[in-house]
Amino acid sequence: MTDAPALDRLACLAGRSWRVDDLPGGLTNRNYRVRTDDGELDVVVRWALGDATLLGIDRDAEAANTAIAGAAGVGAEVLEYRPELSLLVITYLQGASLEDTDFADPGVLTRAADASRRLHQGPRFTNDFDMFSRQASYLRTVRANGYPLPAGYDDHADAWNDVRQALQASPRRTVPCNNDLLAANFIDDGERVWLIDYEYSGNNDPCFELGNTSTECGFSAEQVDAYVEAYFGIPTRADLARVRLQALCSEYGWSLWGFIQAAASPIEYDFTGWGTERFEKAVATFRGPGFRRLLEDVVDG
Structure with missing residues (x-):
């Protein structure tokens, strides 16, 4: 692997021989499974790629929060963090990465909700995350660099502000969140999810x-109803509305991530399609017949 990271400079691998396998996934990094020949070490090395500042990624916070989640028993343990090499070493978790279709199994859905709840009940992270601030930052990045946006993105600025006001009218206590729990970021061993x-x-x-x-x-x-019920037990109408509005926030905000990546990432991937798919989902909700009801329910429900 001529483009492999500097594994020989990792302290945890010093004086050992090892074998390396590529792991799939990763749109801002490459992941490698490294196993020592003595059988004592089985780790994942995350090699960060691209300009993290464009995407608002704080690698120090990532490493610290990964360690916090690992110590809380929700994620992998951090073994070594080498920011000068853009490397983070974590323990390999035995289990399978989920796929979207796996959530059709009620057991998987319940375990995934339980994992999120355990993370949220654990120690607080070192930083905060707010999608409204993130979206504004991403939009500034797009405009400052002249990156293309889909036609009509700004048409929903007023509705976006309505969502912000509705959510802020009945704020919830913040908890440690992953904020990027797509299917592949759930590892299921059949008994629990990491x-x-x-x-x-x-x-x-x-x-x-x-x-x-x-x-x-x-x-x-x-499935949304079942997932919210698995998390809350007996959700209120406001709980359900809040989850659906936050899904909209995810779509509208993260879509900009895709357009930034399309212009700046060294990774070959259809980031434009990725961003457009999320933007179109957001538009469907903004223009949908139930949008105003969600705004009402999140406050009054």
Whole structure:
């Protein structure tokens, strides 16, 4: 692997021989599974790529929050962090990365909700995350660099502000959140689910976590209801509305991530399509017949 990271400079691998396998996934990094020949070490090395500042990624916070989640028993343990090499070494978790279709299994859905709840009940992270601030920052980045946006993105600025006001009218206590729980970031061993990839982690509204997962994993309306019930037990109308509005926040905000990546990432991937898909989901909700009812329910429900 001529483009492999500097594994020989890692302290945990010093004096050992090892073998390396590429792991799939990763749109801002490459991941490698490294196993020592003595059988004592089985780790994942995350090699960060691209300009993290464009995407608002704080690598120090990522490493610290990964360690916090690991110590809380929700994620992998951090073994070594080498920012000068853009490397983070974590323990390899035995289990399978989920796919969107796996959530059709009620057991998987319940375990995933339980993992999110355990993370949210754990120690606070070192930083905060707010999608309204993130979206504004991403929009400034797009405009400052002349990156293309989909036609009509700014048409929804007023509705976006309405969402912000509705959510702020009945704020929730922030908790440690991953904020990027797409299916592949759930590792299921059949008994419990672990959470990985804390690039965008920070203390946030827990309903953003649930809404982000529901839209990233393509949940049906019935699955959203079941997921919220698995998390809350007996959700209120406001809980359900808040999760659905936060799913909209995920779509509208993260879509800009895709357009930035399309212009700046060294990774070959259809980031434009990725961003457009999320933007179109957001537009469907903004223009949908139930939008105003969600704004009302999140405050009055």
